[in-house]
Amino acid sequence: MKNTDKNFLKERTLIDDYLKNNLPTTTKYGQSLLDSMKYSLLSNGKRIRPILFLRVVRAANIDQEKFLSFAGAIEAMHCYTLIHDDLPLIDDDDLRRGKPTNHKLFGDATALLAGDALLSLCFEFAAQPLPIEPKLQLMMIKKLACLGGSKGLVVGQQVDIEAEKMTNQATNSDILEFIHHHKTGALILASIETAAIATKVSAKTSQILNNLAYYLGLHFQITDDILEFISSEDIIGKDTFSDRKNSKLTYPKLYGIDLAKKKSQNCFNKIIKLFNSLPAQYHDLLDIINYMSNRQR
Numbered sequence: 001m002k003n004t005d006k007n008f009l010k011e012r013t014l015i016d017d018y019l020k021n022n023l024p025t026t027t028k029y030g031q032s033l034l035d036s037m038k039y040s041l042l043s044n045g046k047r048i049r050p051i052l053f054l055r056v057v058r059a060a061n062i063d064q065e066k067f068l069s070f071a072g073a074i075e076a077m078h079c080y081t082l083i084h085d086d087l088p089l090i091d092d093d094d095l096r097r098g099k100p101t102n103h104k105l106f107g108d109a110t111a112l113l114a115g116d117a118l119l120s121l122c123f124e125f126a127a128q129p130l131p132i133e134p135k136l137q138l139m140m141i142k143k144l145a146c147l148g149g150s151k152g153l154v155v156g157q158q159v160d161i162e163a164e165k166m167t168n169q170a171t172n173s174d175i176l177e178f179i180h181h182h183k184t185g186a187l188i189l190a191s192i193e194t195a196a197i198a199t200k201v202s203a204k205t206s207q208i209l210n211n212l213a214y215y216l217g218l219h220f221q222i223t224d225d226i227l228e229f230i231s232s233e234d235i236i237g238k239d240t241f242s243d244r245k246n247s248k249l250t251y252p253k254l255y256g257i258d259l260a261k262k263k264s265q266n267c268f269n270k271i272i273k274l275f276n277s278l279p280a281q282y283h284d285l286l287d288i289i290n291y292m293s294n295r296q297r
């Protein structure tokens with residue numbers, strides 16, 4: 001295990017245990033739905049979004065273990081998007097996290113339903129009592145619902161699909177930034193903003209965290225585009241030809257690989273500048289920021 005991975009071991013174990021212990025495992029009929037949900041939820045994910053959430057909570061000197069249900073909610077939403085994204089009617093991918101995609105094992109219909117059920121499970125987890133004022137928890141749930149829906153990741157996915165059919169002249173940096181900010185950035189933003197709501201951060205800190213989340217989401221997806229372009233399936237654990245097969249609008253496609261790398265570095269510089277302007281208690285965000293930037297998968 002790499003050193004960087006060790007820094008996240010405790011949080012990953014807490015998150016994995018929460019998910020394991022709270023996922024429905026048996027039903028009188030329809031067992032394959034639960035098996036399909038479990039297959040994706042408990043596979044080898046990096047758990048980046050719930051870790052971001054927990055670290056912002058921890059910065060307020062609050063016991064992160066009391067917030068595992070919300071961290072689990074964020075991961076359940078993320079896993080549903082991965083299952084749906086891989087389906088033949090979206091990206092049609094065969095490999096995810098180094099294993100066959102959900103629909104390859106369980107079939108398209110079960111995978112679709114498992115994704116739906118994970119989205120519902122997300123809100124079941126999000127509604128578990130937290131040690132904060134109920135009105136704050138309602139605000140967190142509303143934020144997650146907004147950024148997870150037609151104002152966030154689903155519209156990002158829609159534009160991603162529409163951009164596949166646009167000619168080169170019609171595609172531009174504005175559309176690309178919209179896709180990345182919504183499809184990928186929205187859930188990263190939700191992870192940070194919901195923690196900011198729970199911990200009642202000041203307006204100034206909230207603004208910095210918000211900007212940091214914006215660039216973190218953008219940087220994460222540019223990195224993803226680049227990795228898919230230059231890496232191998234063994235390392236990233238997913239199809240490396242998927243974007244090109246689907247004529248996806250990506251940073252390497254629009255700008256070329258060198259400029260895409262430069263833009264990624266510019267984003268990272270902005271993230272570090274924002275991080276440095278946060279109060280000192282947010283220091284634990286730095287190694288997850290670095291991990292997201294240097295990741296190989």
Ligand code: GRG
Pocket residue numbers: 044045046047048078080081082084085090097153154157183184220221224297
């Ligand atoms: C209703 C069909 C339908 C779609 C809903 C699926 C969807 C909307 C949006 C897709 C969002 C998506 C999959 C964005 C890609 C984001 C991304 C880079 C995911 C990979 O995240 P990692 O690297 O994955 O954190 P792990 O495997 O570590 O969890």
